[in-house]
Amino acid sequence: MSLNRRTLLTGALSAAAAGSLAGCGGKDLDDLLAQAATVPRRPARLTWWVSEIPSRRGAVVADLIIRAFERRHPRIRVSKINALSTSDGNRSAIATQLAGGSPQPDVYLGDTTWPAQFGHSALALPVEKLLPSGFWDAYPAALRTGSTYRGRTYAVPFFTDSTYLFYRKDLLAKHGLRVPRSWEELLHTSRTVQRAGDVEAGFLWQAAVTESLTANVTEFLADAGAAVLDGRGRAALGGAEAERAFSLMAEFTARGVTPRTVATYEESDSQDAFVNGRGLFLRNWSYAWVNASTPQVSRVAGKIGAALRPGFEGTGRSGVSCAGGWSNFVNPSSQELGAAMEFARFCAGDEVQRLLAREAGVIPAMTSVLDGPEARAAGDPTVLRAADLRLVARPVQTPYYPQVSKALYTPANAVVRGSLSPAAGVRAAREGLRTALEGKAL
Amino acid sequence: MRSVLHTKTAQTPSRGEGGGVRTGAPRKSPSAPPGSTARRRARTGWLFASPALLVIAAVTVFPVVFSLVLSFCEVRLEYGGLRFGSPTLAHYEALLTHPEWYRALAFTLGFTIVSVSVELVLGTLTALVLERLGAARGWILALLLLPWALINVIAAQLWSYLFNGTYGAVSWMCEQLFGTQPDILGQPVPAMAAMVAVDVWKTTPFVAIVVLAGLMLIPGDVYEAAEIDGASAWTTFWKVTLPQLRPIIAIAVLFRILQAFGIFDLPFVLTQGGPGTATQSVAILGYRILFQNLDFAGGAAVAVTTAVIVLGCCLLFLRVFRAQVDEGGRA
Structure with missing residues (x-):
């Protein structure tokens, strides 16, 4: 058996090529969307990539949301992964993980400037078919525009920043x-x-x-x-x-x-x-x-x-x-697409949006919550005056x-x-x- | 002096001069086993070595080759993984025709040359002082090693607090001394100088330790011979100490070049490559292309070009340095 440097180099090149090809096993998007359309009835575990949500009264807001979700969906357990608060650092960390095909996190909180880039790079699942009709009527138009790239929506509203x-x-x-x-x-x-x-x-x-x-x-x-x-x-x-x-x-x-x-x-x-x-x-x-x-x-x-x-x-x-803020994205490599999508929808829903108005130092994405009793009780001028803002979008609709x-x-x-x-x-x-x-x- | 240097030359023959240093192919001993037994032994050897070889291939060879493949391909992320397209030189063309890459390279080269030079001078001086210290040497060595022992990112964050224009101690001291608060990290030249200063603070102990090890290996009789020849302290340093230290300094400089050229932590924490792109190193540029632009092939091209440049610099340095050592030996 003669193993020399040339043989070793050839072997390494072959291994690299094999590794490259292994990463080429494409998934059918329709299959992924079909999986995401059904909420599982069996026990499931989710991970949520979430940066710190400013708290109004000291509670850990992400934990409150998780507990509320688990009450509604007792078979689904959610654990959180603490992410960086800065947009650039957060993007680098999550993109590395997603590009490697990791099934975790199932859902990740991302900046509203990400949808086009992440959609273009197949790092987020398109969700427009997974949202009920009239869904976007409850949210600012600028948020919908920013979440959409080439006719597909890649982000589910969570909270806005102004x-x-x-x-x-x-x-x-x-x-x-x-x-x-x-x-x-x-x-x-x-x-x-x-x-x-x-x-x-x-x-x-x-x-x-x-x-x-x-x-x-x-x-x-x-x-x-x-x-x-x-x-x-x-x-x-x-x-x-x-x-x-x-x-x-x-x-x-x-x-x-x-x-x-x-x-x-x-x-x-x-x-x-x-x-x-x-x-x-x-x-x-x-x-x-x-x-x-x-x-x-x-x-x-x-x-x-x-x-x-x-x-x-x-x-x-x-x-x-x-127009700033953070939305939830669904990892297309998730093994629990149905549960992940349900969690993203839940975070955009009335219960969590009211919880945000009550407990978090952020502006809920749902416009009806901005003048609701929770927002008035909190007395935060940034929430109460959000409707008066003239929102401008950054040029985000490009990869x-x-x-x-x-x-x-x-x-x-x-x-x-x-x-x-x-x-x-x-x-x-x-x-x-x-x-x-x-x-x-x- | 000549007698001293001849003594050294006689002790350490230079490579390539004598057959004792360079070894050729192993000769067959009279009792060598027949061919089939040798092959069987070789197979057994490879079998035992194969786990280690596999680990090396997985953690070293594969990433390097994978980066090379990435940099020469059209690459696209799709649902399910990376999609490799046709071979292309486009990523290198884009890189080598873009002024930003040259700016990043110029900063990295400048930073490497200045910081390594300063560290070499200060490290050697520190080592000379340490060598003459008695009982306190251990304590001072331990203190000196503190900056070196700090994790890079933590050291950078520490200095970012010190340089902070609002509450930083360095800014405050400058204000007390000169009556004005300097904008250290907000202007190109002060930001670059600050970065070199932090690197020197952190890495000079490493150079000092390495040089100190070299100093302690110099036999005392060469100093005695120099003293008998009437050499002054200054002459002894230049003609005896420094020539004997050259091999160890070469190793220290080589390590430092490799580290300094890959500088990432300091600009990432202190300036994020700014102001503008003044402190953007090639590593920061590669990071941005790879992890912010999500251009995997472009990022791989930065990694490959940087590796080639560093390798070239190191080989050049070794060649030049070896020649100097040889000259010293012949003098």
């Missing part, structure tokens, strides 16, 4: 100032309070090179009336409106209203600064209200308010918020969304740092968008 302007009502009252209605007024108010030495930073937001900045850029562009894509999904960024949005981002840092370190801020960094009393205004997602109002973790608890984001003077537009997002946040970060002019930033973003949408960006 952005607000949080402010220090004690400091505004001290200086006799009102909550700003425009960005220009916010700049002036911030400088007034900063000059008095009452606060270090005027406006805290997020400009790190992550998805956080893309959400901010989307909002500022919408404030100014600039479009990111045209009706045919091509890059349309440009013009005076876009430059106005980019100029504002640069002005915050240039005038000292925002600390220069905002270029490294994600949501948690800006929230930390705000709850430690270092900022007058904070732009953040709705969950920040619960955190900033909790005395154990916030020095400004009881001194804050929440308002809709302002707009630019003369545009008549304000209250813009990026190349991560590249699209990068095309926006990279030049925007340079503009905030002052190393790129607003006009050059807009040009760079437009060029990057075009390359990304063609699938040629890294």
